[in-house]
Amino acid sequence: MKHLLTFVFISLIVSSCKKDEKEAQVATLENEVAKNVIEPVSKDMMETAIIYEANIRQYSPEGSFDAFTKDIPQLKQLGVKVIWLMPVFPISETKRKATGGKFASEFPENERKKYLGSYYAVTDFTKINPEFGDIEDFRSLVKTAHENDIYVILDWVPNHTGWDHEWLKSNPEYYTQNENGDVIHPEGTDWTDVADLNYDNKEMRKEMIEDMKHWIINENIDGFRCDVAGSVPTDFWKEAIPQLRAEKDLFMLAEAWEPELLKGNLFDMAYGWDTHHVMNHIAQGKENVEAWDKRMETINELYEDDDILMNFVTNHDENSWNGTIKERMGNGAELFTTLSYVAPGIPLIYSGMEYDMSHRLKFFEKDSIPKTKGEMWSVLNKLANLKSRSSALHGGKNAASYTRLENDNKNILSFTRSKNNTSITFLANMSNQQQTVSNMLNGKYQDYLTSTMETYDSSTSSITLQPWEYKILLH
Secondary structure, three states: OHHHHHHHHHHHHHHHHHHHHHHHHHHHHHHHHHHOOOOOOOHHHHHOOOEEEEOHHHHOOOOOHHHHHOOHHHHHHOOOOEEEEOOOOOEOOOOOEOOOOOEHHHOOHHHHOOOOOOOOOEOOOOOOOOOOOOHHHHHHHHHHHHHOOOEEEEEEOOOEEEOOOOHHHHOHHHEOEOOOOOEOOOOOOOOOOEEEEOOOOHHHHHHHHHHHHHHHHOOOOOEEEEOOHHHOOHHHHHHHHHHHHOOOOOEEEEOOOOHHHHOOOOOOEEEOHHHHHHHHHHHOOOOOHHHHHHHHHHHHHHOOOOOEEEEOOOOHHHHHHHOOHHHHHHHHHHHHHHHHHHOOOEEEEEOOHHHOOOOOOOOOOOOOOOOOOOHHHHHHHHHHHHHHHOHHHOOOOOOOEEEEOOOOOOOEEEEEEEEOOEEEEEEEEOOOOOEEEEOOOOEEEEEOOOOEEEEEOOOOOEEEEOOOOEEEEEO
16 A cells, blocks of 8 residues: 555656646747747848837837837838837936936926936846836837737947946946046047946956847847947957847847948948938938939948948937928928838838927927828838839848939939839939929839829920929839
């Protein structure tokens, strides 16, 4: 009887262990399925990608991850393939910036709480800003994005930290110091709310890389948009990015223009800052199409064929500091938004742009974007549909060709993009006056915006375009 009881007892233990092991295997499998709900980042994805910059604080009245997560399925309607989250990390209290260039501490105590500070004054690279929610809310956002075939990249701030970061106490040698041994803010800037990091320090580099890995390994994010990446030594990126890519396939965006950051397997994409500036200048009548042509020539000279630049008519810096799209581009806003989609590169949508946002968002205080769909939603939806299905608008590492169609009017931009026996032609009046140009087209084309067929004969006709009028012609 004693032996029988012992046998039963051992059987129960073995059975229990097997059950626990099976449950652990199921949990692991479920975890892996959750992680792999979206295909790995790929070159093919980049060809039709549209990026959305999410300003969580200002996206909704709540300013929360949850409020943004609810709208992710709608972003899919706009062809969004990558969500770039502005920094999600805790913000330093010390030297917290306020509106008007002052510190929050300079205001009466009862006013200070409304000054939330800059996202880019990070206290801890491994924690979540409680202003937006908690880590579970963040995970829900990433999971929802992946379920909608959208990747999530974090805005990373490698150049500096806020003044409350633990490194300032534990490792002051991680920071740039003056002749008196005092840690300083980045030289040549007014970024007094942050402390400049010292990339001569090898240990700091290691910790920075480990903090970046944390979000890939533990939170399943898909890459980074790296703030002022050109101010960080290129040899750091050569050290860091291969280690990050060893963890999973990533999408890497540099807030920089330097071509060397796109060499080899470093960043996938850089900023088209000068493209943006040229569009502003043409919209304001300061330059004409010749400036656009010069810019395209410069791109060909500076960058390799598989380099990608981000096209944008606005972003968080432009909106808050330099003005709304309407302020900078006037009645040409729709034309230049369309140009950012049909020109070589990958286009950006900034929070509120899809809702015809007409005001400058506050940077250090709570604000909110409008949430009523108007003209721009329809425009972006049409552009997304075309970009997603036409290889002539591929903008990644195997982009469609760009051929300038010469014409006799310096205010008319005309070009064709082609790939895989598919072509689109873009015609645009880049001025606030009616323009006529000798016809450079032959044959029948479908006007994508009106779905009508148009016939052109270069030997007999000219083309007249109203101020800021444009055409996307399929053939």
